Amino acid sequence: MTRRGDTIGIVGAGSFGTALGSVLARAGRRVVLWSRDPAVADAINRDRSCPRLPRAPLPEPLEATADPRRVAGEARFLVMAVRSTDVRDRARELGGFLDGSHIVVHAVGALAAPGNERVSEVMAQGLPTLKLGVLAGPSLPADLAEGQYSSMVVASAFDEVVGEARRLLNAPPTLRVYGSKDLAGVELASALSGAYTVALGLCDGLGIGAGPRVVLITRAVAEASRLGQAAGAEARTFAGLAGLGNLLARSSERSADYELGRRLADGVVTADAARTEGARAAIAGDALARKLRVRMPVLSGVAAVLAGRAEPREAAQLVGDNVATEE
Amino acid sequence: MASDRPVREAENRLERFNADRERLLAEVERRVVARRIAESRQGGDASLEYVLNDVAFCEIRRLEASHGKNGALGRWRDLSRRLMTMSDEDKQGELRALVRHYGQDVVGNFDPRVYRFATGVGPSLLGVLFNPTGSLREGARALRNVDARITADGEIDIARACAERGTIVVTPTHSSNMDSPAIGLGLLRAHLPPTTYGAGKNLFSNPFISFFMRNLGAYRVDRRLKFELYKDVLKEYSTVLLEHGYHSLFFPGGTRCRSNLVEKHLKLGLLGTTVTAYKNLVREGQPHKRIYIVPATINYRLVLEAETLIDDYLAETGKNRYIITDDEFSRIGRLLEFFRKILVHEGSVVVRFGRPYDPFGNEITDDGESLDRAGRVVDPASFVRGAEGEVTDDDQRDAEYTRALGRRLAEVYPRLTVFHATHLLARVLYDELARRAGTRDIYRLIRVAPATCAVPVGDAEAALVKLRARLAATPAWGAEHPLLAPQAAGAVIEDAVRGLGTYHTRPAVTRDADTLHVEDVKLLYYYQNRTAHIPVEGAA
Numbered sequence: 001m002t003r004r005g006d007t008i009g010i011v012g013a014g015s016f017g018t019a020l021g022s023v024l025a026r027a028g029r030r031v032v033l034w035s036r037d038p039a040v041a042d043a044i045n046r047d048r049s050c051p052r053l054p055r056a057p058l059p060e061p062l063e064a065t066a067d068p069r070r071v072a073g074e075a076r077f078l079v080m081a082v083r084s085t086d087v088r089d090r091a092r093e094l095g096g097f098l099d100g101s102h103i104v105v106h107a108v109g110a111l112a113a114p115g116n117e118r119v120s121e122v123m124a125q126g127l128p129t130l131k132l133g134v135l136a137g138p139s140l141p142a143d144l145a146e147g148q149y150s151s152m153v154v155a156s157a158f159d160e161v162v163g164e165a166r167r168l169l170n171a172p173p174t175l176r177v178y179g180s181k182d183l184a185g186v187e188l189a190s191a192l193s194g195a196y197t198v199a200l201g202l203c204d205g206l207g208i209g210a211g212p213r214v215v216l217i218t219r220a221v222a223e224a225s226r227l228g229q230a231a232g233a234e235a236r237t238f239a240g241l242a243g244l245g246n247l248l249a250r251s252s253e254r255s256a257d258y259e260l261g262r263r264l265a266d267g268v269v270t271a272d273a274a275r276t277e278g279a280r281a282a283i284a285g286d287a288l289a290r291k292l293r294v295r296m297p298v299l300s301g302v303a304a305v306l307a308g309r310a311e312p313r314e315a316a317q318l319v320g321d322n323v324a325t326e327e
Numbered sequence: 328m329a330s331d332r333p334v335r336e337a338e339n340r341l342e343r344f345n346a347d348r349e350r351l352l353a354e355v356e357r358r359v360v361a362r363r364i365a366e367s368r369q370g371g372d373a374s375l376e377y378v379l380n381d382v383a384f385c386e387i388r389r390l391e392a393s394h395g396k397n398g399a400l401g402r403w404r405d406l407s408r409r410l411m412t413m414s415d416e417d418k419q420g421e422l423r424a425l426v427r428h429y430g431q432d433v434v435g436n437f438d439p440r441v442y443r444f445a446t447g448v449g450p451s452l453l454g455v456l457f458n459p460t461g462s463l464r465e466g467a468r469a470l471r472n473v474d475a476r477i478t479a480d481g482e483i484d485i486a487r488a489c490a491e492r493g494t495i496v497v498t499p500t501h502s503s504n505m506d507s508p509a510i511g512l513g514l515l516r517a518h519l520p521p522t523t524y525g526a527g528k529n530l531f532s533n534p535f536i537s538f539f540m541r542n543l544g545a546y547r548v549d550r551r552l553k554f555e556l557y558k559d560v561l562k563e564y565s566t567v568l569l570e571h572g573y574h575s576l577f578f579p580g581g582t583r584c585r586s587n588l589v590e591k592h593l594k595l596g597l598l599g600t601t602v603t604a605y606k607n608l609v610r611e612g613q614p615h616k617r618i619y620i621v622p623a624t625i626n627y628r629l630v631l632e633a634e635t636l637i638d639d640y641l642a643e644t645g646k647n648r649y650i651i652t653d654d655e656f657s658r659i660g661r662l663l664e665f666f667r668k669i670l671v672h673e674g675s676v677v678v679r680f681g682r683p684y685d686p687f688g689n690e691i692t693d694d695g696e697s698l699d700r701a702g703r704v705v706d707p708a709s710f711v712r713g714a715e716g717e718v719t720d721d722d723q724r725d726a727e728y729t730r731a732l733g734r735r736l737a738e739v740y741p742r743l744t745v746f747h748a749t750h751l752l753a754r755v756l757y758d759e760l761a762r763r764a765g766t767r768d769i770y771r772l773i774r775v776a777p778a779t780c781a782v783p784v785g786d787a788e789a790a791l792v793k794l795r796a797r798l799a800a801t802p803a804w805g806a807e808h809p810l811l812a813p814q815a816a817g818a819v820i821e822d823a824v825r826g827l828g829t830y831h832t833r834p835a836v837t838r839d840a841d842t843l844h845v846e847d848v849k850l851l852y853y854y855q856n857r858t859a860h861i862p863v864e865g866a867a
Contacts, residue, residue: 005714076714095701100687100710128699130687130710130731131724157730159723 002030008168009033009075011090013040013064015141016107017081018050020169023144025062027172032074034094038066056145072097077105077164079135080123084110084277087119091126098128103161105133105154109190109246110277111284116291118187133161134183135169136190137241138249144175153178153241155186178241185233189224189243192285192299194257194278196220197250199302201261202312204251212320216298217247219319223296227285230292250278264305265312279306340573341521341544344435351571352430355563359426363559364419375418376410378556382425383407385554422556429560435523435546477509479516480809481680481743485693486621489683490520492695493617494572496601497522498736499678500590500624501578503632504530507545509625510576513678523568524576525561525597544573565597569604569618579736585640587630587856589744589805591737599729601686606711606725610718614708617695622681622736626745626808629675629830630853637853641769677745677808688732741860744805746798751807752823753854755790756782756836756845758863767863769852780845787843788816793864804861827854 008024010017013035021031035041044050044064048057065071071078072094082090087108098104104127112122120132133156144150154165154177162179169177180186196217203216221244225235237243251258257278286303289296301319304310310318366373386403406421413421489495497519499510507526514521523544531547548561569575581594601618608616630636684690685707689697692704699705710728713719759782761767764775795816798807811819824843827835827850835850836843845851 003715092701095699096703099706100708101712101714101716125700128701128703128705128709130728157727160721 004074004076006030006168007032007075007077009071009078011068011071011078011080011094012082012086013037013044013050013052014081014083015050015052016139016144017079018044018053018058019056019141019144020079020081020107020139021062022053022056022058023147023172023175024169026059026147027175028061029168029171031062032071033062033064034068034071035064035066040064041066053141053145056142068094069097072102076101077103077168080104080106080108080119082108084108084112084119084280087112087122088126091123095127100129100131102127102129103131103133103158103164104129105135105156105161105165107135108277109136109194110281111188111191111288113280113284116284116288118184118191120183120187131158131161132156132183133158133165134187134190134242135165135177136186136246137178138245139175140249140252140254142254147172147174149174149176151176151178151241151245153180153186155180155183155242157181157183180237180240182234182237184231185228185237186242188228188231188233188285189238189240190246191277191281192220192224192227192238193243193246193250194276195282195285195299195302196224196247196278197255197257198261198264198276198278198282198306199298200247200251201258201263202265202302202305203261203316204258205262205265206312206316208316216319217244220247220298223294223298227289227292227294227296227299230294231288267312282306341523344523344544344573347571348434351564351567352427352434354567355430355560356423356426358567359556359559359563360419360423363422363556375415375422376413379406379418379421379425380410381554382556383410385552389551425556426560429552429557430564432549433525433546433561433564435544477512477516477676477678479513479678479680481623482682483517483519483680485691486517486619486680486683487519488693489617489619489621489691489695490574493619494569495519495522495574495619495621495683496569496598497574497576497621497623497680498579498598499576499622500584500740501580501582502584502587502625502636503627503630504583505627505631506578506583506625509627509676510623510678513623513625513676513680516678517680519680520574522574522576525565527582562597562600562603565600566604566607569600570607572616579733583632583636585636587633587636587853588859589624589740589857591740591860593733593737595729595733598732599726601732602711602725602728605686605707606718606720609708609711614706617707618686619683619691619695620686620732620736621683622739622743624679624681624740624743624745626677626679626747626857627675628747628749629826633850633853634831634833637849640853641849675747677747679743679745681739681743684732684735686732687728688735741805742803744857746805746807746811746858747826748808748811748819748823749826749854750857751791751794751811752787752820752827752836752843753851754858754861755787755794756843757851757855758790759786760845760848760851761863769848772852773848775848777844780848782843782845784817784820784838784841784843787820791816791819794861797861797864801861804858827851 007030010021010031010033013033017033021033025031033044040051041064044058044062050058080087080090104123106119106123108119111117112119120134123132133154135152135154137152139150139152154162156162166177166179169175199216199220203213221238224243225238228238229235256276260276260279282299282302283306285299289299297319301310301315305312305315363375363378367375383403383406387400387407390400486495497510499506511521521544523546525548526545528547528549546564565575577597579593579595579598580590581596584590601620605618608614682690685697687707687710689699689705689707691697696704697707711718760772760775760779763779764772766772795807798804824836824838828837831850833847835847835854837846
């Protein structure tokens with residue numbers, strides 16, 4: 001029987017949680033995945049397939065359960081991989097079975113509605129443990145499931161969280177996990193990179209050139225760093241895996257945020273504009289920037305398009321016109 | 328809390344301190360020496376040679392700077408010279424001797440006779456001190472009224488229950504050297520047991536205060552000793568005291584708050600020993616021996632050292648002056664003036680206790696059980712356990728827990744703040760000055776023209792009414808003094824002017840017919856700072 005300290009619990013059988021569980025189980029780690037939906041848990045255990053990651057065959061050792069008590073009892077280290085809109089409820093539900101010894105890192109690349117709080121702040125309200133962290137970086141679910149090389153960063157105020165995450169998640173030879181103490185920075189960088197991915201999709205959809213595209217990316221990193229610093233984070237985090245790294249990875253054709261941007265540029269789909277994590281992060285980040293009085297023209301432009309306050313070309317023009325005096 | 332837990336232990340545990348003292352010191356010595364010897368095997372900075380050299384180097388530097396006695400200097404120079412040739416046994420012997428020496432320097436004393444005097448006869452003496460020109464009869468009357476001068480309120484019942492069920496650590500705000508006697512009397516008023524506490528060695532220079540502190544369980548903290556071994560001894564002493572059930576008191580702010588702002592950034596200091604002590608208890612199989620952190624604020628109508636503190640805060644050099652030895656506290660005349668002019672005022676000091684936390688910053692139930700942020704009961708022992716239920720040592724984790732606790736304390740202090748008339752009037756006048764000058768920057772306001780500092784009483788009353796209404800609507804900001812509640816704005820202003828205009832060497836505010844004059848903007852700033860967490864009206 002694998003020791004509790006060597007077992008990884010994954011909360012949420014979405015595409016990222018399932019892909020991460022899959023790659024870890026394949027590398028010999030014991031992984032217990034909690035899905036609220038018993039049918040999903042059954043499908044994973046019986047058919048070795050997950051509805052949210054249909055093209056990836058799941059390895060035999062990956063176990064799933066619909067019982068949060070089981071995942072809390074069998075694993076001390078947990079990865080919360082649910083939608084930002086579900087974090088609050090999941091934390092509260094799971095919290096009833098955890099204690100102060102548990103370690104919980106989340107892999108949610110967004111801010112939590114309705115207060116636009118960082119996800120770790122929301123988790124802290126629902127979980128008894130103080131040992132919280134974030135896992136972020138340019139690791140797309142499909143890449144993970146296919147065994148492509150992936151890198152992520154785990155951040156926490158607790159060295160123990162970072163140490164345990166690196167010990168447990170570094171098992172597969174294709175996965176590298178770096179450590180950081182900048183919890184707020186990694187959370188914000190990860191959330192905002194989703195928002196900027198929508199912006200990049202928009203620009204690519206509008207057919208802007210390679211030069212302006214790079215300008216957009218660099219200005220995005222610069223303004224995200226400003227917001228991060230205002231929120232107590234370190235500026236350099238935004239140029240790292242969780243920020244720039246995430247943005248470059250997500251802006252490939254395989255991310256929902258990027259696809260949303262493209263569709264918006266084409267003038268289609270506004271009803272589901274707020275349904276991706278990047279879209280939610282853009283709206284939440286824009287609100288946070290206003291609260292902290294940080295000038296963020298790119299983010300404001302994306303938020304305006306998502307909210308239907310501006311047409312894509314109009315927003316792009318506004319962003320281009322809004323030139324700061326210093327870089 | 329489970330029924331098998333020991334209760335009714337709230338009696339004065341310090342009564343047994345003198346009998347325990349040698350045992351406690353021996354335990355401190357045993358732990359520190361064992362830990363240092365074990366760590367020395369790693370070599371480098373942990374080697375005994377390095378540890379002893381650190382002590383010798385710091386002591387030589389300190390004594391040279393203070394022109395210390397040659398004999399004392401010679402002892403450290405000799406150690407420094409011998410270090411290279413000392414055997415391991417010699418080094419261990421030297422380490423043991425040093426730990427014992429600093430342990431003896433730190434350790435406190437508790438004399439039950441002094442405690443009885445301080446809590447019985449003492450207040451009548453204080454009563455005379457409050458009014459030295461009055462008669463003994465007046466002193467006796469002052470004794471009867473002492474309750475009215477230093478009052479204690481807040482979550483007293485649950486603090487008392489915690490003191491019966493476990494060990495309490497009182498964590499008050501810190502704004503004056505009078506805090507030690509004030510909180511001592513506050514605990515007495517609240518029928519809470521006396522606590523042991525670490526007091527800066529400089530406080531022992533005042534013979535009057537020193538006598539009581541020496542004999543009421545205070546232990547000495549010498550902030551001049553910067554080397555790690557001394558800090559180790561100090562922390563271990565505090566840890567051992569907590570493990571043995573001695574109620575303690577720490578000022579998490581570290582030193583007196585120079586600005587009079589409600590403390591937000593706490594140094595924490597010895598507060599971290601609460602986690603260590605509880606962890607040790609869990610390891611020894613006694614997780615039921617709980618430790619509770621009781622937040623408190625000490626709220627003065629007027630602060631003895633206000634002039635020195637605010638000067639220090641505003642001066643550039645103030646940032647480096649951690650220990651002030653030449654303030655009002657060191658002058659007996661000023662101290663008596665404080666007693667006579669400040670403490671005679673009814674309700675001039677309010678100690679307000681908050682609801683206790685566990686050492687991890689969790690709130691607790693009325694029965695002393697820890698609650699997580701979602702309000703569910705959680706086992707506090709689980710915070711120091713590893714994956715398989717074993718107790719684990721992790722200094723960084725424990726420091727983070729203490730920071731979390733510190734954040735909880737910083738969050739609750741504003742709510743526990745009690746505003747005297749002096750604070751409210753200072754805020755109203757400061758707001759008006761700032762409005763007229765177009766800035767809240769104190770350095771610019773200090774230079775405003777005298778005409779700017781004259782405020783019609785009617786305007787001040789109107790602003791005060793608004794401020795009080797906002798305060799009443801927002802308990803998270805604190806509350807006005809209970810005695811102010813029935814008073815109209817005019818009476819509150821009168822009371823404030825009497826305080827701000829008569830105690831300090833230069834009046835902060837005076838009244839001339841229907842006009843209030845700000846005479847000392849720095850002092851006004853100092854008193855208004857207590858309300859600085861309240862946003863300016865109309866500000867987002």
